[in-house]
Amino acid sequence: MHNKELIILLDSKATTTQENRSRIATTILNNRHLFFPLSKISLVTDSPISVKAVWTLKFILKHTLIWISSHLYISSAHLSKEYNRE
Numbered sequence: 001m002h003n004k005e006l007i008i009l010l011d012s013k014a015t016t017t018q019e020n021r022s023r024i025a026t027t028i029l030n031n032r033h034l035f036f037p038l039s040k041i042s043l044v045t046d047s048p049i050s051v052k053a054v055w056t057l058k059f060i061l062k063h064t065l066i067w068i069s070s071h072l073y074i075s076s077a078h079l080s081k082e083y084n085r086e
Contacts, residue, residue, distance in 0.1 A: 006037055036065040042057055
């Protein structure tokens, strides 16, 4: 799965049910290279897809904190650079 497919996946799920969040989160966890693009999408404040990216990140964080902790430093540094760029 690539970044465009991630955007399509986030956009295609019309509701924010726990089942949909779980499905998208499972996709992210099975394609771990999509974590950083998901983080970037969540920072785009004028996009409705960013809201879905945020709740997906929240779901992943809540259910897989151990996996995330190993990526936290790299991710936060990347997110900080993205935030400061705007």
